[in-house]
Amino acid sequence: MDPAIVLFGFGVGVLVGATGMGGGALMTPLLILIFGVKPVVAVGTDLAYAAVTKTVGGFRHLTKGKVHRRMALWLALGSCPGALVGVYVLGVLRDTYGGGFDELLIVLISGALLLTGGLILLRALALTEAGRRERGQLKMAGRHKIAAVVLGFTIGVVLGITSAGSGTLIAVGLIVGFRLTPHLVVGTDVVHAAVLLWVASAAHLISGNVDLALAGTILVGSIPGVWIGAGLSARLPADTLRPALAIVLVASGLALLSKAGLALPVAVLAGVPVALAGVAVLVTRSRNAVGASR
Numbered sequence: 140m141d142p143a144i145v146l147f148g149f150g151v152g153v154l155v156g157a158t159g160m161g162g163g164a165l166m167t168p169l170l171i172l173i174f175g176v177k178p179v180v181a182v183g184t185d186l187a188y189a190a191v192t193k194t195v196g197g198f199r200h201l202t203k204g205k206v207h208r209r210m211a212l213w214l215a216l217g218s219c220p221g222a223l224v225g226v227y228v229l230g231v232l233r234d235t236y237g238g239g240f241d242e243l244l245i246v247l248i249s250g251a252l253l254l255t256g257g258l259i260l261l262r263a264l265a266l267t268e269a270g271r272r273e274r275g276q277l278k279m280a281g282r283h284k285i286a287a288v289v290l291g292f293t294i295g296v297v298l299g300i301t302s303a304g305s306g307t308l309i310a311v312g313l314i315v316g317f318r319l320t321p322h323l324v325v326g327t328d329v330v331h332a333a334v335l336l337w338v339a340s341a342a343h344l345i346s347g348n349v350d351l352a353l354a355g356t357i358l359v360g361s362i363p364g365v366w367i368g369a370g371l372s373a374r375l376p377a378d379t380l381r382p383a384l385a386i387v388l389v390a391s392g393l394a395l396l397s398k399a400g401l402a403l404p405v406a407v408l409a410g411v412p413v414a415l416a417g418v419a420v421l422v423t424r425s426r427n428a429v430g431a432s433r
Contacts, residue, residue: 182343
């Protein structure tokens with residue numbers, strides 16, 4: 140049992156419990172870049188541990204009453220079949236590309252991380268005005284159900300291939316498309332993800348992509364982490380956590396591209412995250428200054 144993996148699992152678990160995002164998007168690149176795990180095994184193992192982690196977090200949120208259960212159900216009706224499609228596509232890609240499959244998968248994971256990081260940053264810095272139209276409850280009309288199924292299916296496919304983005308992409312959809320309050324977004328996102336991840340991880344297990352011993356080691360840290368994070372979700376500074384998470388994901392995506400053989404200069408690898416951090420600080424200060432003047 141590697142203590143470093145347990146520690147990383149705990150940290151990622153806290154983040155998942157507190158924000159509903161960051162699980163697969165963080166653990167998969169960590170397993171590939173730091174621990175040298177084969178990309179397809181990193182994806183499958185990440186999904187397996189995350190299924191247990193988010194089940195614990197989802198139960199915690201359910202007991203607090205901060206879950207839109209019907210929304211979670213309709214999302215799952217789309218995302219679970221989508222995840223199976225994603226795992227099938229992954230198998231087709233492995234058979235098609237053979238020896239070049241690992242590099243292709245790393246590029247796909249990198250793309251998912253860059254998209255996820257960009258959307259988290261957009262959510263943190265540019266979607267604050269949506270908060271004025273947030274609603275604490277939503278009656279699911281036919282159009283809402285169709286939108287939830289389509290959103291779920293799309294995210295399910297991405298998750299099945301890369302293990303990344305389930306929390307973030309769903310969260311952005313719940314904010315922009317359904318205008319739910321932050322606590323409902325986190326709770327609904329985590330509960331839905333728990334269902335989706337069990338389906339996706341089972342498909343990867345059948346495909347032989349899961350290292351059960353590695354998943355168990357991560358769980359030693361992630362289960363207490365997600366329980367603590369869910370309890371702290373209303374008190375942690377989300378305005379600081381989300382931009383920081385976004386920048387880490389963008390940096391991870393760039394690092395994976397470099398590992399896949401793309402010759403990115405050091406100025407890009409280091410400069411892009413630093414520039415994003417500067418933008419985040421400036422926007423946050425400007426927003427605080429506007430708020431103080433009102």
